[in-house]
Amino acid sequence: xxxxxxxxxxxxxxxxxxxxxxxxxxxxxxxxxxxxxxxxxxxxxxxxxxxxxxxxxxxxxxxxxxxxxxxxxxxxxxxxxxxxxxxxxxxxxxxxxxxxxxxxxxxxxxxxxxxxxxxxxxxxxxxxxxxxxxxxxxxxxxxxxxxxxxxxxxxxxxxxxxxxxxxxxxxxxxxxxxxxxxxxxxxxxxxxxxxxxxxxxxxxxxxxxxxxxxxxxxxxxxxxxxxxxxxxxxxxxxxxxxxxxxxxxxxxxxxxxxxxxxxxxxxxxxxxxxxxxxxxxxxxxxxxxxxxxxxxxxxxxxxxxxxxxxxxxxxxxxxxxxxxxxxxxxxxxxxxxxxxxxxxxxxxxxxxxxxxxxxxxxxxxxxxx
Numbered sequence: 001x002x003x004x005x006x007x008x009x010x011x012x013x014x015x016x017x018x019x020x021x022x023x024x025x026x027x028x029x030x031x032x033x034x035x036x037x038x039x040x041x042x043x044x045x046x047x048x049x050x051x052x053x054x055x056x057x058x059x060x061x062x063x064x065x066x067x068x069x070x071x072x073x074x075x076x077x078x079x080x081x082x083x084x085x086x087x088x089x090x091x092x093x094x095x096x097x098x099x100x101x102x103x104x105x106x107x108x109x110x111x112x113x114x115x116x117x118x119x120x121x122x123x124x125x126x127x128x129x130x131x132x133x134x135x136x137x138x139x140x141x142x143x144x145x146x147x148x149x150x151x152x153x154x155x156x157x158x159x160x161x162x163x164x165x166x167x168x169x170x171x172x173x174x175x176x177x178x179x180x181x182x183x184x185x186x187x188x189x190x191x192x193x194x195x196x197x198x199x200x201x202x203x204x205x206x207x208x209x210x211x212x213x214x215x216x217x218x219x220x221x222x223x224x225x226x227x228x229x230x231x232x233x234x235x236x237x238x239x240x241x242x243x244x245x246x247x248x249x250x251x252x253x254x255x256x257x258x259x260x261x262x263x264x265x266x267x268x269x270x271x272x273x274x275x276x277x278x279x280x281x282x283x284x285x286x287x288x289x290x291x292x293x294x295x296x297x298x299x300x301x302x303x304x305x306x307x308x309x310x311x312x313x314x315x316x317x318x319x320x321x322x323x324x325x326x327x328x329x330x331x332x333x334x335x336x337x338x339x340x341x342x343x344x345x346x347x348x349x350x351x352x353x354x355x356x357x358x359x360x361x362x363x364x365x366x367x368x369x
Contacts (some may be wrong), residue, residue: 007031007361008043008109010131010309012117013092016085017281018248018266019197023116025091025263027144027196031113034357043112044270046092050126077259081248084262089204101135112138116145116167116196116206120178122157123149123302132164141167142360145174145193145353149303161185170360174355175309192313193353197285198346205264206271216274217245220254222283223279224299229329233277236330242274246281275333282307288314289345292338295332297321313347 009031013024024042031040098104104112112133118124119131133141164176165171165185172191173179179190218237225233230253237244244257247269250257258269269287271277276287276294286306287294296319297310298304321332 001231003037003301004245005035005110007035007038007040007111007113008104008107010043010045010048010104010112010114011119012126012169013044013094014046014340015117015126016082017313017327018263019280019285019344020117021085021088021263022282023145023175023196026200026202027113028093028114030196031357031361034354035361040319041093043109044096044097044108047126047252050124050128053125055069078251080260084260087264094273101130102159104130105135105137107144111140111142112136113361114141114143114146115172116147116174118147118149119143120146120161120181121149121302122124122146122151122155122161122181127158129158129160129164132138132161133163133167134160136167140169142172143168144163144172144357145173145195145304146172146178148178148181150305151177153180153185158183168181170356172360174304177305177309189191191356193356194245194346194349195282195285195310197282198289198296198350199353200334202264202267204331215243216241217238217243217256217272218275218277219245219269219273219278221247221276221283222249223283225277225297226326228327231258232327232330236305236333245269245273252327260303277329277333279303282311284319288316288342293333293335293337295319295321295329297326297329298322314342 009024010296011024012020016233028040028042063233078225095107100105114131114133118126121127124253130136160187165182167269168186171182171188172193179192225346230330234244234253244253245302246257247252247266248259248261250259261269268294270286270290273290273292276283276292278284278287278294278296279298280303284294296307298307308320311317316337318335319332319337321329335362
């Protein structure tokens, strides 16, 4: 019996983060739809230092509240949240545990896809030459929506970056910063594509999910706000008859926090919200997918560069709140967003992104579909 073509994905599937899980799952499912007669799996290679650095806050955390009993309760909730990530692994078609490049090569992949997520972040603990394809033996190695997070002009890169980039048959990235980082090392075309969470709708996964509350709310996700900003949001919520809900984390000023939630319940929090305040890349994406009035207020250079790139691509620059305008968050929240125009742009980019995957995977070795 003829062996099915094998497509492997190297990404940050092991990171305990909603966006990291959802992008890995979305790319897996998209490829399964595009290539139903191929085997698609997440290459279960884990950068141990990256994994344990990410895990530490779930096991050893600072007090989250001034109230001792509340802090204890939140600590337990964080550990339950960790179990949610563990349960979510059942949705990923993982390869056997692979410990090094030799193990990966022994799987004899027909195509290896590196991405999405910050697999090329040269400023992070997850930096790894395997993610730059160093030592990989495969006739077709491509990147999909790979990101460097942030990159400073003139920044010195590890020597293996230039070496590894030459091993790619085709390259796509999700932001202009990443393109500028590798431009000098790659002779082929570098395409700008959508994050895989834009390619998949998650409808079947979200359907029938547990009720997460009936009160209308403004959702806050991973946004570092000062006391004056917090006061303005609370006043805005009161004026609109809303409560303030935290997604996946706790702050004393939230009316309600949902910490012990699955990645798909996290999506539903965005879907059912009235407004969203976020400081993350995937928080921004799921605000857009849910067609919400939202603002993005990133407080780190990493988040700022990738969110600004995304919003510029989609014509949503006005939803980006700079530090200069940080006390006008609520003014930005009520701005009209013409989602019919945004959706048209997304559909065009989605078509281009799907076409990249089709052409790149079939470019070197024919994969049945």
